[in-house]
Structures are given as C-alpha cells and as structure tokens.
Amino acid sequence: MPLLQVEDLRVHFRTKDGLVRAVNGVSYELEEGDILGIVGESGCGKSVSALALLRLIPEPPGEIAGGHAYFEGQDLLALKRKELYGIRGRKIAMIFQDPMTSLNPVMPIGEQVAEAIWVNSSVSRREARRRAIEVLAQVGVPAPAERYKDYPHQFSGGMRQRVMIAMAISCQPRLLIADEPTTALDVTIQAQIVELVKRLQRELGMAVIWITHDLGLVARVARRICVMYAGRIVEIGPIKEVFSRPQHPYTLGLLASVPRGRTGRRQPLRHIEGAPPDMISLPPGCAFQPRCQFCAEECLQEEPSLVALGDGHLAACHRLGRLPVEALAPKVAS
Amino acid sequence: MDTNGAYILRVEDLKKYFPLRRGLLGRGIAHVKAVDGISFAVRRGEILGWVGESGCGKSTLGRTVLQLERPTSGKVFFDGQDLTQLGGEQLRRLRTKMQIIFQNPYSSLNPRMPIGRALIEPMVVHGIARGKQAQERAIELLQLVGLNPYFINRFPSEFSGGQRQRIGIARALALNPSFIVCDEPISSLDVSIQAQIINLLQRLQQQLGLTYLFISHDLRMVQHISDRIGVMYLGKLVEIGPTEEMVHHALHPYTQALWEAVPIPDPEVEEKRQVAILEGDVPTAANPPSGCRFHTRCPYVMPVCREEEPALVELAPGHFAACHLHKR
Structure with a gap:
C-alpha cells in the first residue's frame, strides 16, 4: 500500500468573480521514502493541492469539494479536526517559501523548535530542549546551544x-511537504x-x-515528477x-523553454504561446488547448484523462502517440 | 578606451553609498556601500549580462548608471559625455537614448492610464512626436512587441503579466533609445512566459541594434542571452568576461560557485553530479568583510585575502578577475 494515495481531489474557491476550480480532480500515489516533485506555473493548483492534504485551505472562501487522500490507510479529508492534530506535524510536516511568516518573531528560535517537540511528543520540557538543540545541529545551525x-x-x-526544517523534522515525520x-x-x-x-x-527515510x-x-531533487496545469495533472512519471x-x-x-547552455549563438528559445x-x-x-500547437477537433470537445504509458508514466492528452515528440524533445547540451 | 566608436558606455570607479542612521538623532552615520568602486565598459550592440545574489548591488548599479540614483562618486560616460556632470535639461535630453525595463511592469505602469497614452506621453514630453503621429507610433510599438494595437485604449489591469512586460518594453522603446538597462525583466513571470519575453528582447536587440545591460539572478538565462557577463559580490565587480569563458573557465571562486550551484534541468546529469556547496551566508553590505569580500566563504582562502583587497586584472584577453589566486 502506498504511503499516500490521493484520489480525485477537488478544491474550489468562491470568489466575487465566480467559482475557481483551483484543483480539479487530482489523483496520484506516493510510496514510502519517495520524492515527488510537483511542478507548474503560478495558479496551476500545485500548492493548493498539497495544502488541502493537511486541510490548510482557508474555508471560506476555499472548500474541499471532493476526493480522498489516504495516508497510512486513513482518509485525511474525512478526519475530524481533532484527529488531524495527531497527523499534522507528527506524521506529515510542511515547510514553506517564507520562513519569516511561519516563525514567531517574538519567541527565541530554540524555544519554537522545543515547543514543536513538546507539543507533538510526550517528553519533558527539559528533554524537548535537549532534542531541539540536537535537531538544530542536525540541520546545520552552527553553535545551536548558544543560538537557542x-x-x-x-x-x-x-x-x-534551516530552523523551519528543524521544526518540521523534529518528530521524524513520514512525509515532508516542501512548498x-x-x-x-x-x-x-x-x-x-x-x-x-x-x-x-535519506537519514530519516x-x-x-x-x-x-x-x-x-x-x-536535482525528485525521483518522480508531476506536472500540473490549470488544476489538473497533465503528466506524471519517473x-x-x-x-x-x-x-x-x-x-x-x-522543458524546451528552459535554456540549456548555448545551442547555437542567439538561437531563440522554444516558447509556449499565450x-x-x-x-x-x-x-x-482540454485546458491547454488554446496554447497547444497540436490542438485538434477532439481537444475542444472533451477533457482528456490520464492514460497509463507503462512504468508509472501517465499523461492526459487526446493525441498521445500521435505527436511528433521525438522531433521536439529538447536537445541536451551543457 | 574609445567611447565614440566601440563603446557606448564606460563606467569609472562608480560608487553609491546609502547612509544608514544609527543611534539617537541619527548620529554616527554608517553607510551601505551598495556599489563600491566599479569600472567596466559596454560595447555598442552587445548584451552585457550582470549577475549576483540579492543585495549585491546589481540593481543599484543599473539605476546609478542611468543617473536615476546620483552616484556618490565616479564617472559614467555615455557616448563620450560624463553623465555625472550633467544636470537638468542636458540629462533629460540624453534620457531618450537610455531607458530601463523593470522587474514588475505592473508597478511601473499607471493603473489609471490607458496603455496607448502611457506610450504617447513620453514622446510628447520629449518632443519626439505628438498628435496623430504619436498615435501611429504607439500602434507601431505595440505591433513591434507583439501586442494587438486593438488594445490601445485598455488599462494595464486588463493584461496578463507577460503582456504587461511587453507594454513595459514598448514604453522603453518609445523614445528610440540605443541603450537599455533590463533590471530583472523576467523574474516575476511564469516559466512559459519567460522564454517569450527573452525571445522578444533578443529579436528587438538585433532588429533595432540595441545595447543591453541585462541584470538578473537567473544564471541560465544570462548565459543564454549575453555576449559577456559581469559578476558582482557585495558591491564589487569580481569577474567579467566573454560568456563562454565565464561559464566554462571562470577564474573567480565565487563565479565558479555560482555555476556549480545552478541546477541543470537534466535528471541524468544531476544524479551523477557531486555539487560542491558554498558554505556560509552572504555577509551584510553594511559591514563587508575586510580584504577580499568573498574571503569568509571562499574555499581557497589565503592569509593575504583577509588583509588586502584584490584588484580587477586582465588574466586572459578581455577576461578580468579580482582574486589573489590569480596574481601575476
């Protein structure tokens, strides 16, 4: 059984302009000890789909509109708030882009780490302090006892x-979500x-x-990659x-729009229109259809679903197998 | 150096210090030396990439070169004229020749002004065109940057981020400049849009024979677009040279570390790569380290590095570095 199994996750936001289907039917699995990279552009739903797992979506305006997320057999989306506390921080931890907004500005950092340990495990304050210093050292904060x-x-x-990471790993979570x-x-x-x-x-598995x-x-980081566009997974695989x-x-x-060294002086990058x-x-x-150079009649009619291509590689495109992908695949140069 | 021919811009020992008030009543004034004695020249028609980490002074440099910030000291020759000696009207006249493209086009466009007017206004102010002629030129500019002239009366909020940056570029081009400072022009854009804007900037540069100072923290994009690259660290220029040299034969340990740190978008390569990590944090520009400013993080630090500031010397044709390792 995979560590995490997300099934048809849907997250909506009610805004004054209308309903935003930020996550629109996302399904994937994550094995123990695996590293999944979720990529996509701003607004594609990559962060929201992860925040929803821990029910960190502000409700309202947000709302988990459907789906399941089985973690160690339990559906995170069906748990009571109280039951969630046993998982958040203990079994699933999260780190964010801006640590300054997640750290308490008027509390010493050592105490913040110690508090995370104390809240999430039944140890004495003293033991929590000792462990906090240990974990700060583990994440490479120099002289942690002095900087406590x-x-x-x-x-x-x-x-x-690093301090945020120390707090996140202090209870040895099974899953770390890095946004x-x-x-x-x-x-x-x-x-x-x-x-x-x-x-x-590697150390904590x-x-x-x-x-x-x-x-x-x-x-550099991931073993599997999940590409999101407009609230859906368009491709996932090793x-x-x-x-x-x-x-x-x-x-x-x-992939083609990323510069990879000079493939010829002053050659334009391949870019996606629109x-x-x-x-x-x-x-x-298909949500990508207006920008797609391979768009055909069927793409305007129906939303494509993910199709398995073998070895855990899936993609959602009506024209799979009929695209001249070989000719377009980016040439690797350094 | 020949400023009238090959070089459009020459910067000599440029400094920009910002006062930092300490204590009661602002006594005991210290300074942030954002740009601390930088000299370089820009060739006519080239793209000079300019990289460095946040707070290194690269944006301040761009603004000081254009006299949007007046320098603390030093000279900036543009087409042979020292901009630092010019005032009011003379500088205003030269401004048509040098323009800037900002990181966030939304904050640099007036939200209450239709984009057509935003393009026409500088033309009128600088007496380049007016009335129907200015209107026609605005339409031309929109076409030039790949926007539909049909949108000429729309407001900035009606455009996407990439389109707004196109408007920012059109406005920079409105006065027919020869030199443009591109200050992080793609960093607020989505990945798929970045390539569009880079391609546009490149096409315009070739089509109009422009010269760019291209400031960015995105090393791969800088490598892609630049003829030469300059690397800045804590207010100092540490290395400058032709792109190929800077990427494959970097001489300064900081430049080497920067390239080392950039991930390569190829998992096969990344899997085999042992990344040599640069330790430590970037020191603050208010209190930079003595001697070579990089010595606190340098893997090859020697006693002399703590004492003496290395000078920028030419170590290969057109390739300069400021490092004691390469003393001749």
Missing part, C-alpha cells in the same frame, strides 16, 4: 529556513538547503513532496522518463 535564545530576525534567510522552500533564497543558499533536505530524507516552478531544481520522453505538449513546451487560462472560465475541452 536568538530571535528569527537575528538569522539570515537561509538559516531561518517552494528555496524560491526566496539566493542560488548558493538554495543549493545548501536542497542538499540538506536530500540528506535528511521520509517521503517528500517538493513543490516548485523550477525545472532544474526538480531534476523523473528521467518524463525529462527524456515527455508526452504532454505542455511538458514538452516547458498565457495560462483564467481559472474562472476555463476553455472547453
């Missing part, structure tokens, strides 16, 4: 993210944090869902398979 009493503003962005944790960081600091999470993942818009980063043989025109376009759709009035049929 320091406040978040005394830390750099990278160090604050763009390095987007606000500089490239050299980003590399530090990525290596840290990869090391902790936890599964990771890493949400990002950065295709380079997902190639990372090497999807990068070398992308099947959905959107995945293909994304812009992501307005989530309130999605186009008929």
